Amino acid sequence: MAASAGPEIERLISLLAKLPGMGPRSARRAALALLKKREQLLVPLAASLAETAEKVSSCSVCGAPDTRNPCSICSDGSRDNGLICVVEEAGALWAMERSGAFRGKYHVLGGLLSALDGVGPDALRIAELVGRVRGGEAKEVVLALPATVDGQTTAHYIAERVAGSGVEITSLARGVPVGGELDWLDDGTIIQALRARRPA
């Protein structure tokens, strides 16, 4: 680090290095950019982070970060209460929203079950989901979880917990991504896409 630049800059660099995708080198570059663009970047970013820390909290219904509670999606009357899309993190929720194809509500788990990392059902918002499903007007739960071992373990666990409530459980379709070249796809995806083939 820069022993000469003072403890404040060193602390800033070590905090920036904790952001995903950043390492010590890129954190130094980022700190330099911040120091150089003081009024355009450093001051606004400091204010934005302070405002986020102060105003943004987790929605008590779905768990998504928002300034409102319940969040803007949960309190949107034009959305279908009968449809709950279960996602791992808010990033997946944002991706679903960008697609513009989903007009129901969400449930953010806050992670996935993982035997390796010691993440059990109590560490996730699964009890809240079961409560929503059993107590509410939900007709379908769409599991939009990653196609990984942890993602599928979590999906199976949720399906088991919700079973018997009369609610339909679905998953996102697996297949060839739009724009995907067969040559670059893994075998598992090709096998699933072939099994689920449809009339053209």
Add this chain to the structure above:
Amino acid sequence: MAASAGPEIERLISLLAKLPGMGPRSARRAALALLKKREQLLVPLAASLAETAEKVSSCSVCGAPDTRNPCSICSDGSRDNGLICVVEEAGALWAMERSGAFRGKYHVLGGLLSALDGVGPDALRIAELVGRVRGGEAKEVVLALPATVDGQTTAHYIAERVAGSGVEITSLARGVPVGGELDWLDDGTIIQALRARRPA
């Protein structure tokens, strides 16, 4: 972006995306990590940026960012006032300091001369350097500027401006980097290393 997450989070993402090495996707990932690690990351980073904005300024002598003015290097009496190392940005100064091989003072230009980007001598701290050299006890100016067209243009310009003041102008040696494989080096470096060869 995430139209649903509120303007505060959108603003945070767009500011994070301005950091070097970040794009819209990685800025979203960083924002999510900040929201998820509120107490360990979001709150400390907000405080650190605010503290940096408040306390760190440019040293009036050398131009390096520091909480003190003159900075800790300029006010370090054990360092050689006769030796001034000229660097483009504070990042280069920090790299020199990490090497532990330089015990003189520094001068941060704040950029390089660039005809393409319209950066002239007045945009850099060149007049301040000339003032330091002519008015001070400097015996040698070490130009530690990048081996690019802009870096070399800037080095020549500075050498010209300082010429006649009786101060020696030197540059960092060019050659094979430590650990460098000849196979991976560009021709220019090999040519320079060969010309400047020394008895083994």
